[in-house]
Every structure is written in C-alpha cells, then in structure tokens.
Amino acid sequence: MSADAAAQGSKQPKQPKQTQGPEKSRKQGNPEPGGRLGLGRQFNLLWAGQSVSYIGDKVNIFVVPAVMILLLHASAFQVGLVAMAQYLAIPLLSLVAGMLVDRWDLRLTLVTCDLIRFTVILLVMVAYWMGHLSVPLLFFSVAIVNAASVFFNIGYTATIANVVPVEGRVAAYSNMETSRTASEVVGPAVASFLYQAMGIAALLVDAGSYLFSAGAIRSMRGYGERKKIEQTMWERLKAGVKLNWTDPVLRGTLIGTFIMNVGGPVYVTVMPILAYRGLHLSVGTYGIAMSAAAAAALAGALVAQRVSKLIGAARLMPMAVFAHSAVGLGILLAPTLPSALVVGTVLSFYGVTMVWYNVCTAAVRQVRIPVADQAAGVFVQMLTPGHGVLNACRITMACATLIGTFFAWPPEAGIQRMLNREKALAEAASAASPAAPVGSTA
Incomplete structure (x- = not known):
C-alpha cells in the first residue's frame, strides 16, 4: 500500500452500515421482521399473472379435445x-429458444408471448363462430400457442433469477409450483363446468x-x-448436447425418458377419445376424474x-x-368395472408415478416425440372398423404403455450403481491423499 493511500485511509473514518427500511427490504426480497421472506412486488406481479394463466392453460388442454370430438366430430387421426x-x-424450439431468450429483453419477451397466445385463442373462437374452424387451422393455432409457451416458460424462469435474490428463489419456485399444482387439481373441473355452460x-x-x-x-x-453474449449460439448448442451425451x-x-415419451403422448392423446366415444363419459364426469387424478398427483x-x-433417487x-x-394397462378394466372409477384411478396412479419420475429427473428436459401422437390417431382409425372405437382405443393405449413398461427403465437401471461406484472412487482418492499435519514446515 502506498503512503498516500495509507494516509487517505486513516483520514476517512469507517461509515456505519446503513440499514434498509422495511419497504425497501421487502422490495429487494430480504427477510421481513419476524423472519418471513418478502419476495417483493416484482415477483408478486409475475406470480399473480402465472397463477391465472395456469388455470387458463388447463381450460385449453381440456376444451380443445372436447371441441374436436364433440363439436367438430373429428376423426381419431385428426385428434x-x-x-x-x-x-x-x-423438441424443435427448446434449445434454440433458450439461447435466444438469453439475448432478448425478458419483460418484452414475456409480454409478447402472452399477447400472441391471447390473439391466437381469440381467433380460434371467431373462426368457429363464423363457420371457418377446421382441423388444419386448429393444428397451426395450437402449434403457435405452444411455440410461444416454450419461449415464455424459459423467459419466466430467467425472470425469477432477475427479480428475486438468491436466498428467496426456493420460496419463489415453491410458490409457482403451488399455483401450478393447484391449477392441476381445480382446472379440469372448472374447464368441464365452463364447457358445459x-x-x-x-x-x-x-x-x-x-x-x-x-x-x-x-x-x-x-x-x-437485452444483452450481448460473446459465445455463438452454435457453440452453446454443441456444448449442451455434448454434456448430455458424454455424461453416462x-x-x-x-x-429412458425418450423411450417413455414414445408411448406416453400416444396414451394421453387417445384418452379423451376413449372417454367420450368409447366409454361415453360426459364432459362433467371426465373433468371430475381428471381433477381426482390431479389431486392424487399432488399427494x-x-x-x-x-x-x-x-429409496435413492437414481x-x-x-x-x-x-x-x-x-x-x-389398468384402463383395460373399463367398461367391465365402472368406467369413471377406472379412468380416475388409472390416471391417479399414472400421475403419482409421473411426479416421482420427474422429481428424480428434474435436471433433464423431457423429450417429446410428436410423430407418436400422429400415430395414435392412425392406429385408432385403422383398428376401429374391425374392433369398434372402444377396443381400438384400448389396444392402442395398451401397446403405447407397454413400450415404457419393457423398454424405458433398462437404460436407467444401472445409474444408482454408477453413482455408488463414483462415490467409492472419490472416497478412496480422498483417503489416499491425507492432508499435511498442522504446523508442518517445508
């Protein structure tokens, strides 16, 4: 240190640390008096918007298949x-969307995505009222809405990191997850009521x-x-793919997730066809069954x-x-047993085990196979003339779920042993190189 700097430091008394008022502390996400964490107005606005949007999403997921099957009388292939x-x-946008959102203004991105989705859903209703709603129009509308959702979901996660301090992010994500789970429980029942009304x-x-x-x-x-990132999009894409493939x-x-999602979307796609056309469930009954399944998933x-x-995550x-x-495969019990009970029970266990799987694979993005969804409609349509819509749906859903039953779990069966071996090697390496005795000199 120079003499001038030392002299300057001696002349400047240390300033007492300024304390923040409770309002400023809450805005920055610091603990409020009493130990409760205030996440601030910024997060609360985001949370409120997402909580309402989650309910809207569930209405969309429930109403679109109902409109196709009950109003447009679409074929299984079209569904x-x-x-x-x-x-x-x-699969088409996730990797690219993540890199683009990093470069864009986050707030503008989220607002734009919401306005795109609002406009497209409004146009779907106008098209129906004017007699112009068709399967191709509905296909492109759903694709655009979900493309905007990919960008939105990536952006809102980054938003939480921008507006909530590190110590508050667990609480922030917990609040978001609570809202999402609540929408899963009440959404189908609300959607079925709204659709009937x-x-x-x-x-x-x-x-x-x-x-x-x-x-x-x-x-x-x-x-x-908006910010400038030096690394090119192609370099970041290659790094992400390499990381996921080189790590065993x-x-x-x-x-395992890839294989499971070959059959999973087929099963989910055929379910409303089975419920409405095969088992002749009403919109209200199907909505209650889905809400019961969501409640079980929450549990x-x-x-x-x-x-x-x-048990161990791996x-x-x-x-x-x-x-x-x-x-x-439990869906095969309907209609021998009461159909609504079978659908509700099967979807309940289906949801619970899916939650458990997601908890274990939270760091890995699920892969979707859109071709499989198209195949779902093809299989049902091909089988219907010879077997009827009920048996066609049951055969298709059984085949789809057997894919995961036999082929999805083997790639993951050895992961726990692999982790145990890595841990043992790390412990052995640590024991082989003990720390130098305290106070030893060279």
Whole structure:
C-alpha cells in the first residue's frame, strides 16, 4: 500500500452500515421482521399473472379435445394430429429458444408471448363462430400457442433469477409450483363446468388469462434488458448436447425418458377419445376424474422427496418409469368395472408415478416425440372398423404403455450403481491423499 493511500485511509473514518427500511427490504426480497421472506412486488406481479394463466392453460388442454370430438366430430387421426401440435414446439424450439431468450429483453419477451397466445385463442373462437374452424387451422393455432409457451416458460424462469435474490428463489419456485399444482387439481373441473355452460366460448377464459398475465408483467419495473453474449449460439448448442451425451448418468436418463415419451403422448392423446366415444363419459364426469387424478398427483408430490430419500433417487427412477407405464394397462378394466372409477384411478396412479419420475429427473428436459401422437390417431382409425372405437382405443393405449413398461427403465437401471461406484472412487482418492499435519514446515 502506498503512503498516500495509507494516509487517505486513516483520514476517512469507517461509515456505519446503513440499514434498509422495511419497504425497501421487502422490495429487494430480504427477510421481513419476524423472519418471513418478502419476495417483493416484482415477483408478486409475475406470480399473480402465472397463477391465472395456469388455470387458463388447463381450460385449453381440456376444451380443445372436447371441441374436436364433440363439436367438430373429428376423426381419431385428426385428434392425434392436433395433439402432435401440442408437443411439436418442444423438441424443435427448446434449445434454440433458450439461447435466444438469453439475448432478448425478458419483460418484452414475456409480454409478447402472452399477447400472441391471447390473439391466437381469440381467433380460434371467431373462426368457429363464423363457420371457418377446421382441423388444419386448429393444428397451426395450437402449434403457435405452444411455440410461444416454450419461449415464455424459459423467459419466466430467467425472470425469477432477475427479480428475486438468491436466498428467496426456493420460496419463489415453491410458490409457482403451488399455483401450478393447484391449477392441476381445480382446472379440469372448472374447464368441464365452463364447457358445459359456454361451449367453445370457455376458451375466453384461456384468452383472458393470457391478457391478465401480460398486463401483470407489463406493470413490473424494467428488468432483464437485452444483452450481448460473446459465445455463438452454435457453440452453446454443441456444448449442451455434448454434456448430455458424454455424461453416462445424463445419457441414461435421456434415453429412458425418450423411450417413455414414445408411448406416453400416444396414451394421453387417445384418452379423451376413449372417454367420450368409447366409454361415453360426459364432459362433467371426465373433468371430475381428471381433477381426482390431479389431486392424487399432488399427494404424490408431497411424499416424493421422502420416497426418493428412502429409496435413492437414481434407484427410484427406473422403478417409477416402470410403474408409470404398467399402471396404464389398468384402463383395460373399463367398461367391465365402472368406467369413471377406472379412468380416475388409472390416471391417479399414472400421475403419482409421473411426479416421482420427474422429481428424480428434474435436471433433464423431457423429450417429446410428436410423430407418436400422429400415430395414435392412425392406429385408432385403422383398428376401429374391425374392433369398434372402444377396443381400438384400448389396444392402442395398451401397446403405447407397454413400450415404457419393457423398454424405458433398462437404460436407467444401472445409474444408482454408477453413482455408488463414483462415490467409492472419490472416497478412496480422498483417503489416499491425507492432508499435511498442522504446523508442518517445508
């Protein structure tokens, strides 16, 4: 240190640390008096918008298949085609969207995505009322909405990192997950009520939820401005792909998830066809069955961490994917047993085991196979003339769920042993190189 600097330091008394008022502390996400963490106005606006939007999403997921089957009288192939559009954006856009959102203004991105979704859903209703709604139009509408959702979901995760301090992010994500799970429970019942009361106009709730979300985010103070990133998009893409494939644990998880999602979307796509046309369930009954299944999934989520700790996350993973696929065969019990009870029970266990699997593979993005959704409609349509719609749906769903039952879990079965071996090697290396004695000199 120079003499001038030392003299300067001696002349400047240390200033006392300024304390923040409670309002400023809450805005920055610091603990409020009493130990409760205030996440601030910025997060609360985002949370409010997303909570409403989650309900709208569930209305959309429930109403679109009902409109196709009950109003447009679409074929099984056409239902599968539109279901494909729901997943099309995920494999095509996820990697690129993540890199683009990093470069864009976050708040503007989220508002734009919400306004795109609002406009498209509104146009679907207008097209129906004017007599112009068709399967191709619905396909492109669903694809655009889900493409915007991919960008939005990546952007809102980055938004939380921008507006909530590190110590508050666990609480922030917990609040978001609570809202999402609550929407899973009440959403189908609300959607079935709205559809019975309003028909396709129930989609107004979905459109309105996007508009509300856009307004809430627009009310937030500016954050996440556009930034320049030196690394090219291609370099980042290659690094991400290399990481997922060269790491044996990530690779096993990725392969297992990939195989499971060959059959999973087929099963989910055919379910409303089976419910409405094969089992002749009413919209209200099907909505209640889905809500009961979501409530069971919520209960499963509450014990998922405990089960994971008891068994081991890597060991639970193949068990969960096997059970998830195997319980789907329970749908074959309908209509021998009461159809609504079978659908509700099967979807309940289907949801619980899916939650457990997701808890174990939270760091790995699920892969979707849109071609499989199209195949779902093809199989049902081909089998219907010879077997009837009920048996055609049952055969297709059984085949789809058997894919996961037999082929999805083996790539993940050895991951726990691999982790145990790595841990043992690390411990052996640590024991072989003891620390130097305290106070020793060279």
